[in-house]
Amino acid sequence: MLRVAGGITAPRGFHAAGVASGVKRSGRADLSVVLSDLPCVAAGVFTTNRVRAAPVVLGAQRLDRSPSGIRGILTVSGVANALTGPEGIDDNLRLLTAAETELGLPEGSLLPACTGVIGPRLPMDRVVAALPQLKTALAGAGDGAERAAHAILTTDTRAKVASVRARLSDGTVVRVGGMAKGSGMIAPRLAPVHATTLAFLTTDARARPGPLGRLLARETDSTFNMLSVDGDTSTNDTVYLLANGAAGGANADDDPAFATAVHAVLESLARQVARDGEGATKLLTVHVVGARTIEDARAAARAVVGSTLVKAALFGADPNVGRIACALGYSGARLDPDRMDVSITRPRQSVPLIVQGRPAPSLENGGGSRVRDLLRQLDEVPLEVRLHEGRASATAWGCDLSYAYVQINAAYRT
């Protein structure tokens, strides 16, 4: 597997564009499309929040009815189209139909996504009026993938893209591309047919709907579902994967090399979302090994990245090992408090924090201030937790809790 350039349009036969329709008062891009020349087999996982945004309801319906005739994804950012009732569904459906007409696509071939403020309805006049501009942008020169990746952002400070190339067992070379957004209200719990982070993946591999859906669900569980910025599971979270088969060859949906490529793109995007968490100054990676079951490993890793107190300590570069132990203790994971070890583990460097359930001796007599200096320097803090209970492992991604997070969220709409 090789990392390649191109993002969402790295796979053959995909195009993308992003324009400013005026949903965002700032004038930044807010309307985007990803399009395939060929019909795609598509899969999606959506938020498990019981309050589901209109595009989540519609997207799940469309995948249910015709997972094999999908041509693209139309995304509005700035407004979530959630808490908008039946009118919100009607709005989004009218927008999709207008876009399909404008772009010459079959009815029902576009998947919807929205992200932004919950409550307000889509400003239909502005968005529909911008569709011709979107069509022009698709045909025009320039990097549509980059514009699309920017047009799906809200409080994000940077675009998130990833793309890889992999060789399948039958020799076929396929590409997997992706883009994502997400900075706050990030603690996705995505499940098939029902997941505000948005992540869109494209591939030129061939696939069948059922296996592709199962593969996406499985790889989302170990990536986007292990991500937390603030513990709030959004009404709009959506991951879509579109496979247009342009690479030819055998079905890739049961090829380990394809699963590895999809995982790599999802993991890269999840890390980028965590690193760009609202107000974040540091990425926190928690790798748990030696858990009794995968569920235990995931629960333990998630509890540490989700702990408000661990996050605040990290912002202060404070090696407060008690808070890490506390989070592990309430995670629900089965563990022996007197056996667990925690360290900062980097290539060629391991700094013990907890040894057999006790603060590491090296933290005493000024050792704490050396760890504090290290924490200040790192912009990614990789914690390794060893439970010595079994063989299961998991990784979770999060970030620190800063003054800027409070500022952003105490006045998001003003």
Added chain:
Amino acid sequence: MLRVAGGITAPRGFHAAGVASGVKRSGRADLSVVLSDLPCVAAGVFTTNRVRAAPVVLGAQRLDRSPSGIRGILTVSGVANALTGPEGIDDNLRLLTAAETELGLPEGSLLPACTGVIGPRLPMDRVVAALPQLKTALAGAGDGAERAAHAILTTDTRAKVASVRARLSDGTVVRVGGMAKGSGMIAPRLAPVHATTLAFLTTDARARPGPLGRLLARETDSTFNMLSVDGDTSTNDTVYLLANGAAGGANADDDPAFATAVHAVLESLARQVARDGEGATKLLTVHVVGARTIEDARAAARAVVGSTLVKAALFGADPNVGRIACALGYSGARLDPDRMDVSITRPRQSVPLIVQGRPAPSLENGGGSRVRDLLRQLDEVPLEVRLHEGRASATAWGCDLSYAYVQINAAYRT
């Protein structure tokens, strides 16, 4: 039931004292005792965190072995005595024995509690050396209850006390007194025989160990277990209830008037802890009605007070109703998103925020800024959530998320 003065020593036969032993470098009081002239029937509920502080392990053991010979509670604040292994247990046991000797109490008659930094061991020399001073303070003049209530605090900005008087069905007048601490690492999940909030209740009512334990567990479930400052369930949370029977009369443990009195003291203390959450500027009360089951009601109420985004919006006095709906949606409570109502409901004033799953029309056209002004003025924001699914209800208590929370927790130990 009448509120009365006196706090933890309002019931007959209880005394209290608090002194500075030097555990806290600030010189503030950090060693306290609550004592009964008569042996007490005692009950306790402890944190469900798998990493349990030494005093939690010891306290549960002592209640298990002799719930009827308890004379008091000895509390050290500044150090949690957690993550200290077998040595931490030995330290605490030695401290209890030394205190029992100094105060002329039978062995095993004191219950332990600690709160503070996780990791360091108890500074035994300083604490043991302060025991004679504690004995003198007990005998001395002045308000021992107030000194004890201050001596159990850590990052708290004020003492939490409550006391009531109730008349039982047989005519006996009993008193229930209480004190609590807690400001950060507050999301207790207390369970019998196994919460760092500390709450101690005393009563001069008569009681039997089993029924008293069940009553305490039940009343804790609807009070301290519905409290969240930051979602972190501590290694040290403990609620003790000591009944010395000095009021005489029949057993109070199955008398509804007694349960009501215990509930009133626990609820008052839980509200005081939420109001004094680290960095908090506002108390948030969420009352859910019309849930299908009590578990649904509690899950919904807890999700709203626990939402980082709701808490940050509250700090900014931002009527961000979408975040409330989002939290209800991921709470796990069964609900119909198109039927739920949310309002700020105060005596003689109800301000709708969500009506049948949609932002309240009154929020439009400048209505939002009126709600913002109201939120700015209120130091207690009472939200009422109506689910229209059934008849169950629950209340949860929390607070806003401020810059000060981040400041306190990015550098707690420095």
